[in-house]
Amino acid sequence: MKTILILGAGLSSNMLIHYFIERAAKLNIKIRVGDKSHATAAAKTENCPQCSAFEFDIYNDIQCNKEVAKADLVISMLPARMHPLVARACIKHGRNMITASYAGSEIKEMDFEARKNGIVIMNECGVDPGIDHMSAMQMINNIGAKGYEMIAFESSTGGLVAPGFENNPWQYKFTWNPRNVVLAGQDGARFLHNGKFKYIPYHKLFNRTETIHVPGLGEFEVYGNRDSLTYRDTYKLHHLETMFRGTIRRPGFCEAWNIFVQLGATDDSYVMEDTENMTCREFINSFMAYRVDIPVEEKLSLYLGIPLNSSMMGRLQWLGIFEDTKIGKPGLTPAKVLQTILEKKWSLESGDKDMIVMQHQFDYMDGELRKKIYSTMTHIGKDSYNTAMAATVGLPVAITARLILEGKINLKGVHLPVIPEVYEPVLKELEQLGIRFVEEEVVIPRDISSV
Amino acid sequence: MKTILILGAGLSSNMLIHYFIERAAKLNIKIRVGDKSHATAAAKTENCPQCSAFEFDIYNDIQCNKEVAKADLVISMLPARMHPLVARACIKHGRNMITASYAGSEIKEMDFEARKNGIVIMNECGVDPGIDHMSAMQMINNIGAKGYEMIAFESSTGGLVAPGFENNPWQYKFTWNPRNVVLAGQDGARFLHNGKFKYIPYHKLFNRTETIHVPGLGEFEVYGNRDSLTYRDTYKLHHLETMFRGTIRRPGFCEAWNIFVQLGATDDSYVMEDTENMTCREFINSFMAYRVDIPVEEKLSLYLGIPLNSSMMGRLQWLGIFEDTKIGKPGLTPAKVLQTILEKKWSLESGDKDMIVMQHQFDYMDGELRKKIYSTMTHIGKDSYNTAMAATVGLPVAITARLILEGKINLKGVHLPVIPEVYEPVLKELEQLGIRFVEEEVVIPRDISSV
Numbered sequence: 001m002k003t004i005l006i007l008g009a010g011l012s013s014n015m016l017i018h019y020f021i022e023r024a025a026k027l028n029i030k031i032r033v034g035d036k037s038h039a040t041a042a043a044k045t046e047n048c049p050q051c052s053a054f055e056f057d058i059y060n061d062i063q064c065n066k067e068v069a070k071a072d073l074v075i076s077m078l079p080a081r082m083h084p085l086v087a088r089a090c091i092k093h094g095r096n097m098i099t100a101s102y103a104g105s106e107i108k109e110m111d112f113e114a115r116k117n118g119i120v121i122m123n124e125c126g127v128d129p130g131i132d133h134m135s136a137m138q139m140i141n142n143i144g145a146k147g148y149e150m151i152a153f154e155s156s157t158g159g160l161v162a163p164g165f166e167n168n169p170w171q172y173k174f175t176w177n178p179r180n181v182v183l184a185g186q187d188g189a190r191f192l193h194n195g196k197f198k199y200i201p202y203h204k205l206f207n208r209t210e211t212i213h214v215p216g217l218g219e220f221e222v223y224g225n226r227d228s229l230t231y232r233d234t235y236k237l238h239h240l241e242t243m244f245r246g247t248i249r250r251p252g253f254c255e256a257w258n259i260f261v262q263l264g265a266t267d268d269s270y271v272m273e274d275t276e277n278m279t280c281r282e283f284i285n286s287f288m289a290y291r292v293d294i295p296v297e298e299k300l301s302l303y304l305g306i307p308l309n310s311s312m313m314g315r316l317q318w319l320g321i322f323e324d325t326k327i328g329k330p331g332l333t334p335a336k337v338l339q340t341i342l343e344k345k346w347s348l349e350s351g352d353k354d355m356i357v358m359q360h361q362f363d364y365m366d367g368e369l370r371k372k373i374y375s376t377m378t379h380i381g382k383d384s385y386n387t388a389m390a391a392t393v394g395l396p397v398a399i400t401a402r403l404i405l406e407g408k409i410n411l412k413g414v415h416l417p418v419i420p421e422v423y424e425p426v427l428k429e430l431e432q433l434g435i436r437f438v439e440e441e442v443v444i445p446r447d448i449s450s451v
Numbered sequence: 452m453k454t455i456l457i458l459g460a461g462l463s464s465n466m467l468i469h470y471f472i473e474r475a476a477k478l479n480i481k482i483r484v485g486d487k488s489h490a491t492a493a494a495k496t497e498n499c500p501q502c503s504a505f506e507f508d509i510y511n512d513i514q515c516n517k518e519v520a521k522a523d524l525v526i527s528m529l530p531a532r533m534h535p536l537v538a539r540a541c542i543k544h545g546r547n548m549i550t551a552s553y554a555g556s557e558i559k560e561m562d563f564e565a566r567k568n569g570i571v572i573m574n575e576c577g578v579d580p581g582i583d584h585m586s587a588m589q590m591i592n593n594i595g596a597k598g599y600e601m602i603a604f605e606s607s608t609g610g611l612v613a614p615g616f617e618n619n620p621w622q623y624k625f626t627w628n629p630r631n632v633v634l635a636g637q638d639g640a641r642f643l644h645n646g647k648f649k650y651i652p653y654h655k656l657f658n659r660t661e662t663i664h665v666p667g668l669g670e671f672e673v674y675g676n677r678d679s680l681t682y683r684d685t686y687k688l689h690h691l692e693t694m695f696r697g698t699i700r701r702p703g704f705c706e707a708w709n710i711f712v713q714l715g716a717t718d719d720s721y722v723m724e725d726t727e728n729m730t731c732r733e734f735i736n737s738f739m740a741y742r743v744d745i746p747v748e749e750k751l752s753l754y755l756g757i758p759l760n761s762s763m764m765g766r767l768q769w770l771g772i773f774e775d776t777k778i779g780k781p782g783l784t785p786a787k788v789l790q791t792i793l794e795k796k797w798s799l800e801s802g803d804k805d806m807i808v809m810q811h812q813f814d815y816m817d818g819e820l821r822k823k824i825y826s827t828m829t830h831i832g833k834d835s836y837n838t839a840m841a842a843t844v845g846l847p848v849a850i851t852a853r854l855i856l857e858g859k860i861n862l863k864g865v866h867l868p869v870i871p872e873v874y875e876p877v878l879k880e881l882e883q884l885g886i887r888f889v890e891e892e893v894v895i896p897r898d899i900s901s902v
Contacts, residue, residue: 188715193741197724199785200738201715203654208740229724264639264652273648273680287651289659290644334650 002029002405005067007056007086008077009035009044011176012100012126014385016075016394017044020402024050027402034067058082069093073405075397083107083123091117098401100126100393103414111414121414122422125400127356127392128157131377131430132245133234133416134396134423135437136360139375140235141420143364151241151370152363153231156212156222158248159389162353162380163217169315171250173346175354175381176389182266182339184247189224192232192243200224206258210246212359214376215438220357221254222246234418248357256315260338262304263287268335275337276330280321283337297322319345354381356388358437363444374440395433399426453480453856456518458507458537459528460486460495462627463551463577465836467526467845468495471853475501478853485518509533520544524856526848527552534558534574542568549852551577551844554865562865571862573873576851578807578843579608582828582881583696584685584867585847585874586888587811590826591686592871594815602692602821603814604682607663607673609699610840613804613831614668620766622701624797626805626832627840633717633790635698640675643683643694651675657709661697663810665827666889671808672705673697685869699808707766711789713755714738719786726783730775734788748773770796805832807839809888814895825891846884850877 004020006013013033020031031048034056035041041053057063058078068074068089073096076086080101090097091113103123114121124130132155143150159175166172174181189200189208200208209221228245232238249257260266264287272278272286285296288303300316301308316322319341327337348354358377363370381387400422403409409422417423430436455471457464464484471482482499485507486492496502508514509529519525519540524547527537531552541548542564554574565572575581583606594601610626617623625632640651640659651659660672679696683689700708711717715738723729723737736747739754751767752759767773770792778788799805811826832838851873854860860873868874881887 187720188718190721196741197737198739198741199715199718199721199723201654201718203652204713204715227721262655264650264655267639267650267652269638270641270650270678272650286648288649290647290649 002027002072003070004029004031004401004405005071005074006031006033006077007035007058007067007074008079009033009037009041009053010077011387012390012393013077014044014387014390014394016077016390016398018386019395019398021045021048021051023402024048027405029405032067032071058085061085065089065092068095071095073098073401075099075401077397080104084110087114087121090119090121094119096404097121098125098397098404099123100130100397102129103416108414115413118412120404120409120411122400122404122409122411122417123414124416125397125426126394127389127396128358130396130417131392131427131435132157132358132360133418134427135358135375135377137235137418138420138423138427139360139362139373140237143362143373148364148366149239150237150362150364152243152361152372153235153237153240154242154244154246154361155359156225156246156248157356157358158220160248160250160355160357161348162355162388165352165354166250168345169311169318170253170256170346172253173348173352173354174343175348175387178339178343178346179335182335182342183268185223185225185261186266186268187226189226189228189246191224191228191245192240195241197229203261206254206261209254211251212248214357214359214378215374215440217357217378219251220248221251222248223254234416242363248359252311252315256312259300259304259306259312259316263300265334265338268333271331271333272337274330275327275332278327278337279324280327280341281324283327283334283341284321287334348384348387350384352384354384354387354389355379356392360437370444372442372444374442375437376440377435377437379435391433392435395430395435396426399429453478453523454521455480455482455852455856456522456525457482457484457528458486458509458518458525459530460484460488460492460504461528462838463841463844464528465495465838465841465845467528467841467849469837470846470849472496472499472502474853475499478856480856483518483522509536512536516540516543519546522546524549524852526550526852528848531555535561538565538572541565541570541572545570547855548572549576549848549855550574551581551848553580554867559865566864569863571855571860572865573851573855573860573862573868574865575867576848576877577845578840578847579809581847581868582843582878582886583608583809583811584869585878586809586826586828587813588686588869589871589874589878590811590813590824591688594813594824599815599817600690601688601813601815603694603812603823604686604688604691605693605695605697605812606810607676607697607699608807608809609671609673611699611701611806611808612799613806613839616803616805617701619796620762620769621704621707621797623704624799624803624805625794626799626838629790629794629797630786633786633793634719636674636676636712637717637719638677640677640679640697642675642679642696643691646692648680654712657705657712660705662702663699665808665810665829666825666891668808668829670702671699672702673699674705685867693814699810703762703766707763710751710755710757710763710767714751716785716789719784722782722784723788725781726778726788727781729778729788731772731778731792732775734778734785734792735772738785799835799838801835803835805835805838805840806830807843811888821895823893823895825893826888827891828886828888830886842884843886846881846886847877850880 031051033041038055045051045053084106185205225245356379360375362373379388482502484492489506492504496504535557636656676696807830809828813824830839
C-alpha cells in the first residue's frame, strides 16, 4: 500500500484530492493531506477511509521531513516560494515530487541532486503552466514529425467566469488567488513578433492588447504574459519569427484595469499610511496631485484622459472606489488595499461557474503554403467547488502523479511536462475527463505582416 | 600619528582626499587610499609623502580587516551596497566609520553593536544625503527654538551643469555616476501635501513635476525623490501639512526623460537579446509594437503622443537614438544600453563646469502670520576634476571625519548628521570653504491651497 502526500488543500486541490479519493481502493493507496489549516484539509477528505488530514507547517522542518519520509510520492500545491523546502526533503528521502508551479531557479538547480538520488521533480503540471506546455508540445512535435517548419507560436490562457455569469460591468470575478490577479503582469512582457524582439513594461502592458477569437464564445483580449522568449528553449523552437504567450480577458477589462496600473494602485512594494482609517475615495485620491477645486472623479478623468461618462469610469464607480467606505485594515500596501476593495465585488457567488479558455496558434510552412492551426480548449466549471480552475490545475497534476506512482513515467531530475512520455498519457486521460482541445486549420497569405 | 583609511578613490573622493593631504602635516596623520584600481588611488595621492595608495578588494575579507585594523578612522566612499562589509570590520576592530550614503537597513541594524564596541558609524554625510540634512535641521531647530510652529518643509537638490555649459538640447550632462542617473526615481515618490498623503509610481514621476525659482538662476523643475515620509522621524517633524523632497532638473528635462521611462528603456531587471549587434534604432523600436508601414520616429510619436516637430523629439534625435549605430556590448539590460548611448553625448567635456543647486522651503506660523523661508545653496565646480559634486559630497565627509578624529564629535552608534554637535561645526567650516546658503523670508497668505 503506497502513500500519497498532498501539501496544500486550497481551492486548486479540490479535484486533485477528489481524483485520488475516487481511485484510492483501486490504486491501493493512502492519502495524507496537509494544510496550514487542519479544518481545510479535513473538509476535503471527509468520508474517505483511506485519507488522513493534518495541520502542516512548511517552516517546521522536522514535520516536513517526517511527512515526506512516510510518503511514496509528494504533491506540493503550496505557494511556489515554498516548493524548494519540500523539494529538499524529497531529495533527502528519495521521494518523487510534483507541482503545478513554474520551476524557479532554486528548483532548477536541484536537477543534479535529484538525478543522483533517483527522483523526479516534475513542475508546471497544472493548466498554465501545465496543460499549455503539454498540448503545445504535442502539436509542435506532430508538425515537426510531418517535416513541416514552424514559423510562429502564440499561446494564451485565461481564468474567467463562464458565459451567463459575467454579470458585472467588468465581466470578471476572482476564480483563483485574488492576490495573484492584482499583481499579474508586474514583470512586463518579452516576446518575438515577426522576427523582432519586443519588450513591454508593466505600465504599458494593459494598453498593448491583441484580440483573439474563440469558437463559440466570440472575441477576447490578450495581454503579454512574462518572458515568452525562454520558451524557445523549453519547446526547442529556435527559428521562429513569432513567439508570444498571453493572458486572456474579456473585451474592455484591460483598459479599465490599466487605470489602477497607471495610478500605482497595484504597487506591492511599500506600506501606505494609516490604511485602517483610509476610505476608498482617499485611496484613489492619494495617487493624484493635491487639488481641492474639483471632485476626485474629475481629477482622475483629467489625469488619465478618461471621459467622465465612459464605460471605464462606470466600471470604477461600480467597484465603489469613489465611496467613503473605510478600508478598515492596517498596514496594507496599495495592492492589498485594492485587493480588499475588489474582494467585496469580484468574489464568486454561490451558483456562479468559472471557465478556463486556452488557445494556441501554430503557423507552419507546408511547401509554399503557410498554414495556421488554432487549437482551443474551453472548460466550464461544474459549480463553485468543482471549478474549471480546480479541474484544469488539479487533474493534470493528479494524472502525472498517478503515472509516476505506477512507474509509467520513469524520468529522473527536474522536469517540465514537455516530453511525450508525460504529455501523451496525461492529455489522453484529460480528454476522457472532458478537458479537450478543438482544432481548426486555415491557409493564410505568406505575408501576414500585421500592422 | 593617526591613520585615516579612505576606501574608494572615484570622482566623489577628489576633494575629500585633497582636504586631508592639505592638512596632513598639521593633523599629524597618515592617509591610506584604497581603490579597486591601484592607478586611480595612486593618481590622487601623488606627491603626498603622508599618503599611500593600494589596490583594495572589498570582497577580500582578510585585506579589509587588516586595513581597518591599521586605521584610526575609516571613510567608505565605496558603492552603498558595500558599506555593510566595511562596517562589520569597523565594529570588530573598534574603528569609527563615515559614509556619504543612505544608511540602509543592514547598517541601521548595527546600531547596538556599534554602541557596544564604542564606535560611531556616521552615514549620509555627503550633499544629498548630507548637507541637505545638516542645513535643514539647523533651520528647523532655529525655528523651533523661537517657539514657532513648522507647517511645511520642502527640499530639493540637483547635480547639474553650470550656467554657460548647458550647451546641449537637454541642458544636462553626467556630473556623477551615470548608472544612478539612468535608474533615478525607480522607487517612485511618497510625500505629504497640504495634509494629504501622496504616492507617485515611477512611470508618472517625471510627469508630476513642480517648478521652483532659484535666485540668480531662474526656474528649475523638481520631481519627487523617494520616500519623503520617513523624514518626519529623521527631522522630528510629526505635525507637518507638507513634507516633500525632490530632485532638481532644468526645465524640459523631465518631459523628455519621461519618454525613456514610458518606453521601458530604463528597466534594469532583465537582459535584452543580442545587444552587441543591436542598433540604437532597434533598441528604441523594440519597445514599440510591430509595424512596418511607418518609420520608428512616427511610431514613437503616435505611441506616446509626442509631436514629431516638438523639442522633446529634438532632444531624442540629438542623442542619436534613431540612428543605426551599433550598441556593441553583449548582455546588457535596457538601462545599460541607454547608459551606453547617453555616455557618448552627456559626458563632461574638458573645461565644463558642474553645479549643485539645493533649495529648502520652510513654512511656519509666527503668530497669525504664515512665513516662508527659502534657503538656497548653489555651488559651481572649479573644473572637471574639482567639481561641485566632489566638493559638496567630499568636504562634509572630510570635515565630519576630522571632527571625529579630533574627538570633537563623541557620538556612539549609527547616526545621521542631524545632531547640532555634528551639523553646527560642519556647516560653519563648509561656509569658510565657500559652500553656503542664502536665505530669503516672505510672508504668505494663510490659505495657500495649491491647485
